[in-house]
Amino acid sequence: MIIEQIPVGAFQMNSYIVGCEETKEAIYIDPGAEVDRVIDTARGLGLEFTQIIGTHAHLDHAEGAQEAKEKLGIPYRIHEAEMYNLQHMPDAARMYGFPEPPVPGVDGFLVPGETLTVGHLTFEIRLTDGHAPGNITLYQPSVGEEPGHAIVGDALFAGSIGRTDLYKGDASTLLEAIRTQLLTLPSDTVVHPGHGPETTIGREAETNPYCQPGAEKYL
Ligand SMILES: [Zn+2]
Numbered sequence: 246m247i248i249e250q251i252p253v254g255a256f257q258m259n260s261y262i263v264g265c266e267e268t269k270e271a272i273y274i275d276p277g278a279e280v281d282r283v284i285d286t287a288r289g290l291g292l293e294f295t296q297i298i299g300t301h302a303h304l305d306h307a308e309g310a311q312e313a314k315e316k317l318g319i320p321y322r323i324h325e326a327e328m329y330n331l332q333h334m335p336d337a338a339r340m341y342g343f344p345e346p347p348v349p350g351v352d353g354f355l356v357p358g359e360t361l362t363v364g365h366l367t368f369e370i371r372l373t374d375g376h377a378p379g380n381i382t383l384y385q386p387s388v389g390e391e392p393g394h395a396i397v398g399d400a401l402f403a404g405s406i407g408r409t410d411l412y413k414g415d416a417s418t419l420l421e422a423i424r425t426q427l428l429t430l431p432s433d434t435v436v437h438p439g440h441g442p443e444t445t446i447g448r449e450a451e452t453n454p455y456c457q458p459g460a461e462k463y464l
């Protein structure tokens with residue numbers, strides 16, 4: 246598996262290129278700002294995007310979705326519960342004083358419990374809500390020597406968790422999702438968050454205050 250993290254735009258949101266080494270097909274995860282840079286990087290790696298996925302549809306994670314769809318001519322999918330956030334991106338942009346992005350059409354929905362395939366790679370789709378109602382995690386279990394990988398959107402960060410004061414955010418829902426959907430993964434699973442550096446499930450389980458029993462007291 247090829248995975249490339251590209252922090253983009255004012256929010257330094259991590260777009261990800263996830264590609265199959267054998268077929269060279271790739272997923273564009275979270276099309277935010279700097280779409281051209283992400284497309285160029287994928288080409289440089291010899292990869293061809295075949296689908297665009299949103300972990301969720303906050304402005305920073307979806308502002309480039311329409312541009313990416315037009316430039317690549319491939320489908321864009323999110324969890325259905327993110328349609329509100331997607332449609333309200335222009336309002337969010339106005340609040341920050343940013344130019345309003347076009348609202349992209351959605352070509353299908355990601356359903357937790359189902360799998361997502363690119364080339365020879367298969368990911369489980371897990372619901373990690375609480376930061377956003379349809380924030381999904383893509384999880385690929387360990388293969389041979391290669392540890393598992395979890396692309397978690399804004400559910401879990403190195404040393405922290407996503408904010409819960411936005412539309413349908415809920416702190417106890419988020420802690421519960423982290424406990425049941427992420428902390429249950431093998432400890433060497435590499436976590437690829439929507440902002441900041443990569444980490445592992447084991448490191449967060451040990452050191453992240455929000456991953457400790459009774460973390461509700463920090464909310
Ligand atoms: Zn977010």
Ligand SMILES: [Zn+2]
Nearest residue numbers: 258305399439
């Ligand atoms: Zn974000």
